[in-house]
Amino acid sequence: MAKASGSAAALRAVVVRYPGRPELGPLNLTVAPGEIVAVVGASGAGKSTLLRLLAGLETPAGGTVQRPAGAVGFVFQSPTLMPWADALANAALPLELCGIARAEARRRAAEALAAVGLAERLGARPRQLSGGMAMRVSLARALVVDPDLLLLDEPFAALDSVTRRRLIEDLHALWAARSPRPALVFVTHDVEEAVYLAGRAVVLDAATGRVAAELALPGALPRPAGWRSAPECRAAVEALAEALAAAMPSQDAA
Missing domain, CATH: 1.10.8 (Helicase, Ruva Protein; domain 3)
Structure with a gap:
């Protein structure tokens, strides 16, 4: 497994195969040092698989996974x-x-x-x-x-909305306080959470697991007070929701 050069992590033409299921990929993704990337997609699109590949917990059938020279942290869906x-x-x-x-x-x-x-x-x-x-x-x-790289797999999904918002604010503060800042890859089903948390959003195609769309998200990180109601935030939420709908299976895209 290669070490990332000029990036915190990267997946290059990565393919994953499971018995009895269509293969996922090829998947291409590069994460810059200090960047926060949100990954969204339908269930089964390969979001958690993407994190496991970056963490070294899963081996691809093809392609190259690049990881940072330093440590990788992982926050799972449940506290474990x-x-x-x-x-x-x-x-x-x-x-x-x-x-x-x-x-x-x-x-x-x-x-x-x-x-x-x-x-x-x-x-x-x-x-x-x-x-x-x-x-x-x-x-x-x-x-x-x-x-150097922090991976988060829907860590706040089971929490109430008030606690979830508080933890997102705390995560931003922790990220901003570290020097150098780690790269974050955050999987979520919530497009508003993705837009608020990240500087870039990646949408995975439901059928292939490939990157169907990438959106550069507006505004500085961490977010200023009241940013959720700002017009640029609402426009970004709408754009990401449309990109996610387009990447869904046809029967779910209506």
């Missing part, structure tokens, strides 16, 4: 926390698996948890955390390795 361990131990896990001494790993984990607003919950078990708090632990666990 160890139920018997507290927040501190969960966040420290990636470092301890890499051979970092426990004391140092937990010091860094405490810093990561403080950054996501959980400085007072280090000793809490997953069952003692709300859904939003558990997802914050998952985010801290991904950030603790200081990733």
Whole structure:
């Protein structure tokens, strides 16, 4: 697997095959250092597969996957926390698996948890955390390795709208505060979430898994207060919704 040169990550003519299913691809995508890219598409279009390829969790049948020289963090759809361990131990896990001494790993984990607003919950078990708090632990666990590339697979989909908005704002703030800023690839079904979060949106074709459309999204990141109601935001949401509808199976595109 090649290391990315001049980009945080890239997929070049990547093809994925599963038994009994049409192949996905060829898929081409380049993510620049510090860029936030939202990926949208129908269920089964290959959004999660794209993230697994970038993370090295899946091997393509063809093509080339380029990854950053540094670490890659992954935030899954559910928090996937160890139920018997507290927040501190969960966040420290990636470092301890890499051979970092426990004391140092937990010091860094405490810093990561403080950054996501959980400085007072280090000793809490997953069952003692709300859904939003558990997802914050998952985010801290991904950030603790200081990733060059952060992959997020619909991490806020199961949360209520208020918590989801708060976490998106926090994610922007965490991204902006890091130097250098990591590249983010964020999978979502929500076009408004995609437009608000990212600087570029990629639409995957439902039938082939190829990139059907790419939209450069307006405005600076992080978003200023009130940007969701700005005309440029509403226009971008409409344009992305139209591109997504065009990439859907014909029976769902109406």
